[in-house]
Amino acid sequence: MAIKNLRSHLSKEAAGRKNSPLKSAFKYYGKDNIIFLGGGLPMADYFPWEKIEASSPAPPFTTPAGIAEKPSVTGNEVKTILEKGPTGKLDIPLARSLQYGHTDGQPELKEFFREHTEIIHHPPYKEWDIILTIGSTEAWDATLRTFCDPNDYVLVEEHAFSSAIETARALNVNFVPVPMDEYGIIPEKMAKILDNWDSSKPLPKILYTVPTGQNPTGSSLSNERRKEIYALACKYDFIIIEDEPYYFLQMGEYSKEQDATKLPVPTHEQFLKSLVKSFLSIDVEGRVVRLDSCSKVLGPGTRLGWIIAQQELLERYVRVHEVTIQSASGFTQSIVNGLLQRWGQDGYIDWLIGLRKEYTIKRDFTIHCLEKYMPDVVSWTPPVAGMFFTVVIDAAKHPDFATKYDSDPKKLETAIYEKAIEKGALMIPGSWFNVPDCELSKTTKFFYRGTYAAVDLPKLDVGIHRFGDAVKDIFKL
Amino acid sequence: MAIKNLRSHLSKEAAGRKNSPLKSAFKYYGKDNIIFLGGGLPMADYFPWEKIEASSPAPPFTTPAGIAEKPSVTGNEVKTILEKGPTGKLDIPLARSLQYGHTDGQPELKEFFREHTEIIHHPPYKEWDIILTIGSTEAWDATLRTFCDPNDYVLVEEHAFSSAIETARALNVNFVPVPMDEYGIIPEKMAKILDNWDSSKPLPKILYTVPTGQNPTGSSLSNERRKEIYALACKYDFIIIEDEPYYFLQMGEYSKEQDATKLPVPTHEQFLKSLVKSFLSIDVEGRVVRLDSCSKVLGPGTRLGWIIAQQELLERYVRVHEVTIQSASGFTQSIVNGLLQRWGQDGYIDWLIGLRKEYTIKRDFTIHCLEKYMPDVVSWTPPVAGMFFTVVIDAAKHPDFATKYDSDPKKLETAIYEKAIEKGALMIPGSWFNVPDCELSKTTKFFYRGTYAAVDLPKLDVGIHRFGDAVKDIFKL
Incomplete structure (x- = not known):
């Protein structure tokens, strides 16, 4: 099945963004037979950091101290050592991360999150990709700039995080609030809004939702509701922006009797199975843009996240990022990558299990x-x-x-x-x-x-x- | 003399940006007598970095190896050690930098750059301030969003950095190219454009200029031209956006006879005196917005810079940053601050002298x-x-x-x-x-x-x- 071409959903700003003319010259950058005097890149010799070392806890995180253990106390430590030049084959050397380039993210870290996405969501079409971001606040702003012209309509949960709403309000979009109950958006009510849409107005281009542990209500959409909402997206041709900072904080049903400190440690397979299905994981048409973030799982100040979507849409995000944020911080990328590569996919899932327990x-x-x-x-x-x-x-x-x-x-x-x-x-x-x-x-x-x-x-x-x-x-x- | 009130220069987007309603609650955050259940801040116990160490070269940078010396070879080293909790009184602990907050920048680092600004530019009015940014590419985008509505006019150098132009073009502004020669903008030609302005069109609200080591021409405005251009800004009521990534790469006049490797090392006083006057340093009316950046002096991948302007304008920048970038990376802020505090203002100027020599x-x-x-x-x-x-x-x-x-x-x-x-x-x-x-x-x-x-x-x-x-x-x- 072919994915949907969603070019018609682009804003005028996004549709009109051009490649830098310098790009045609940069294809010669780094070629052996060309002396490249084209770009204002300072030499790495002049970056005043020779070496950075970071100490982090090591898996497993199922010890009594859990994820909050201090390596200096337990001796159970992962040490990331970064230098200007290559150290380990999976590290991002400082000479590269502190230089210009890689607006879409450093390849090693992108690859880690791509693999992670494959493990967690198995996106059901092949033309998906990821780009790194500086966190989902900016990714949401970039999303609005990519899809919405002033006066466009945006579906939102009727109680929504005020900062996310302010991001959109300032860009002069119209909100279409969708009724919710304690389990999030009510699909029937959403269908009613769309079925009775005033045809003199353009249909909403996007739905903005925090489907899991919604802010502010704490509600989470069931797998059934997600399927119904996705069907509406296909029927009414809108894009689902799933903003999922809390996705891994899935504590499951509450039971008065359980003692959470003594719950059995799940296997990785059990953990993965227990997670709710993301919109991305049922997205056969390529109409989901998923915003992922390190803020709630590693730390807000990393200012690091990633977007998953079909490649053609991501290309437009890269165009806006080239002339705005440029890229995530090089320190962040080298340090976070250093830790994740040492933990590995398994170690990272172990961390997420420990976090969920807390x-x-x-x-x-x-x-x-x-x-x-x-x-x-x-x-x-x-x-x-x-x-x-x-x-x-x-x-x-x-x-x-x-x-x-x-x-x-x-x-x-x-x-x-x-x-x-x-x-x-x-x-x-x-x-x-x-x-x-x-x-x-x-x-x-x-x-x-x-x-x-x-x-x-x-x-x-x-x-x-x-x-x-x-x-x-x-x-x- | 009172500075100009420039509220009328704000774009509709910027003028309409609102404070978060949550802000009124956050004034209770951190108060001893209030248990604050208001904000989704993860506990620092769950940030998986206990300690970060960074090795950097130490001043003086007038040794033969200069700024490119390797501390591991010379033994002349500055070591920044960061922990979650407080270490030195000038450090930004990881528990704070990796948390949400401080959109305008961590106080210690802001203070360092404020002092630096005072030393270099002595802004001639008192209501100036600084905010930290993620670099001047985004700061320029935020500037456009702060001042320009679609179809507004923007004065630019007739040869200009294509990425900066693309940032603005995508926002649908009109360019007014100002003729240049090998010394940059020609004030007389600029005056002619403004004197003959078609009164049916609104006057340009801003001038975008790279006054020192301009990209792409390499030209630099003399002190005289700067004064003439500033007088035009006052006369025609526009704001000067001075984008100054190359400011400290002021090599001075070329002479065929000089051997740059053997030039006498200037005193800090001589160095400061030799620098060209910034627009900020002659800005009696508070109509200059200066974009400063670490990219060319410490490394582009720091994604760190700062904006200097009158407080009332900066407040609008903070509003847009709250709902877009949030803040510069915490790793970046802790690490860069750690180095600069250890170097001190003198050590940093020493570094800049060494850089200029290179x-x-x-x-x-x-x-x-x-x-x-x-x-x-x-x-x-x-x-x-x-x-x-x-x-x-x-x-x-x-x-x-x-x-x-x-x-x-x-x-x-x-x-x-x-x-x-x-x-x-x-x-x-x-x-x-x-x-x-x-x-x-x-x-x-x-x-x-x-x-x-x-x-x-x-x-x-x-x-x-x-x-x-x-x-x-x-x-x-």
């Missing part, structure tokens, strides 16, 4: 705290993935909702937010994540986004306790 | 080669700054210009370019740097851009020799 412990602990401290007016659905949990409150249950809060759920939402801060706990009001200037599902329910990522267990306990007290205070319970 | 040696050698190998039809002006030199040829001097080349200088330009590649040397035809779709100065002269940056002296000799032979061949000399 988040499972924290997720479970969080739910225990909610059970312990929240009054009955608060409800929640334990997240199966990601860093976020939400607590839902029905304003209609407040005895003074009509009188004291003018039947406005937002007023009650603010009152609890402020009371919680007074008591020394902060969670973000859900309405802050509403897609702006749009009509959303009407309800008396509202929610707060909390996270178990940023603090340790004792603090989580205190924070949730305080928040529960704030709700009780406001509800006079 | 380029002076290469510039002088290049001119010697031109004198040796170029036939009389070729002329040049020795560059006083930067990485590039140009050789100029007058097509009218070719006996068959009218017959064989149809009186078209471009045809002769291509013939020599191709002949040189045949002989094994490559320089870039100057016409490749013409601003597109514009009327430029008419002349029978054309030029090639060469560089002495990328190759060593023996190769420079061979390359220029071959190029000279190509010209002789085509001119039948």
Whole structure:
């Protein structure tokens, strides 16, 4: 089956981007018989770093200390040594990473993530490729510049990460918010929007979604919903932008009885099998653009990620990156590559298993705290993935909702937010994540986004306790 | 004197960019009495780098090996040791640099470049500040997004770096090419363009210029021309974007007699005095945006630079960076900061003096080669700054210009370019740097851009020799 040609989905900006005229000269660069006086590349002799060494923990990560073990304490260490010239055959020498070039990413690191993609997602068509990025925030901006002209329509989850929305709003696109429940986008409601689309307006070109551990709701799409949404993409010819920073934080179903610290360590095969199917993995038509990121699995400050999509679309991303970001940092690429090559694909999966364990412990602990401290007016659905949990409150249950809060759920939402801060706990009001200037599902329910990522267990306990007290205070319970 | 309020120069996109609503919550982040469950920040325990060590050469850089010395050979070493937690008081711990935050740059590194700016430029107003960037390519894109709407007019040098032009062309701005000679922009010609501006069109909002060691011409503006251009900016109310990657490669006037390897080492005071005045240093009205970069002084792959401008304009840059690049790489910021703090401002200036020496040696050698190998039809002006030199040829001097080349200088330009590649040397035809779709100065002269940056002296000799032979061949000399 042939993939779809999606050139017609390009923005005017992206369609009009040209190759550098210098490119025709650069084909002579590095040829033995040509003295190349064409490019302003400083000599590597003048880069003031001769050697860089990095110490990292070594697999397996199923020891009690897990992924947080300190090599200096355990002696279980991976040491990356980088020099200007070649050291190991899988390393990216500093003379290359600190030089201009490779906008699409250094070959060794690209190859590692390509293999990783093959292992995790098996994309079902052959013309896919990857390029490295400086993280998915910029990759989303580049995506908007690649596909959207001003006034184009973009499908988004009705509660969406405010920074991602602001990225798009500033480019003057129109949002089409899609109703959600605690399991993410509701495909039937999405179909209804598209079936009843006003034909005087162009159809949406893209859907932006965080399908796994969604920010802010913590919801995750089931395999079934993903298939239904993909079918809609094919029917209505839009591109799915799946932004998946939390993909590997899949803790699975919550069970009150389980002790996450004692869960059996899965084999790599069991782990891979347990992962939800990505949109990429069912993308027979080449209409998924997947944004992957190192931020939540290795560290946000790496400013490193990658995009997977069909080659022809990626080529347009490279054109915009050539004249904007140029490439990810050379230090980042050499250091991250050095670690991943030493860990190998197996070691990296081991790391991801260890990471999942940490988040499972924290997720479970969080739910225990909610059970312990929240009054009955608060409800929640334990997240199966990601860093976020939400607590839902029905304003209609407040005895003074009509009188004291003018039947406005937002007023009650603010009152609890402020009371919680007074008591020394902060969670973000859900309405802050509403897609702006749009009509959303009407309800008396509202929610707060909390996270178990940023603090340790004792603090989580205190924070949730305080928040529960704030709700009780406001509800006079 | 009060600086100019330049809000009216903002693009619609920049003027409309909003703060994140989450910002009002983040003011509680890190407060002792608040348990902050608001942000999806992974714990630093899960960053798999415990320690990073970097080896760099130590000042002084006036030894025979100069800046290219290897610490492992000389034993003269600066060692940066980075850990997750604080090590030295001037280091940026990995727990911070690998975390989210500090879109405007980590404070220690920002402070270093702020001090450096004070030492080099003494900006003559107090409301200036700096933000860190991922290099000037992206900083220029962010500049265009900050000031230019589609169809706005942008003043540019008539021969300009093609990538910078492509960045702007894709955003659909109109170019106003300003005539140049071997010393850069000709202020009188610029004044004429503005004096005769068609009042039905909006005046240009910005001038984009590479004033020192311009790419591609190698020209540098004198202090006098800078003053005249700045006066025009005040009169016609435009902003000067000075893109200055080559600023510290100021080799000074060429003299046939000097032996650059034996030039006396200047004191730091002498060095600072010898530098040309930047636009920033004469910017009493706060209408200069200076783009600085580590690419040519430390290494392009650092992907690190900084912007200096009045605070109110920088605030708009931070808004766009928050939802695009987020920040420079944490590895880059920790490692570069580690080195610069250990070198200190004095050590860094020492490095810049050493770097200038290297380029002076290469510039002088290049001119010697031109004198040796170029036939009389070729002329040049020795560059006083930067990485590039140009050789100029007058097509009218070719006996068959009218017959064989149809009186078209471009045809002769291509013939020599191709002949040189045949002989094994490559320089870039100057016409490749013409601003597109514009009327430029008419002349029978054309030029090639060469560089002495990328190759060593023996190769420079061979390359220029071959190029000279190509010209002789085509001119039948």
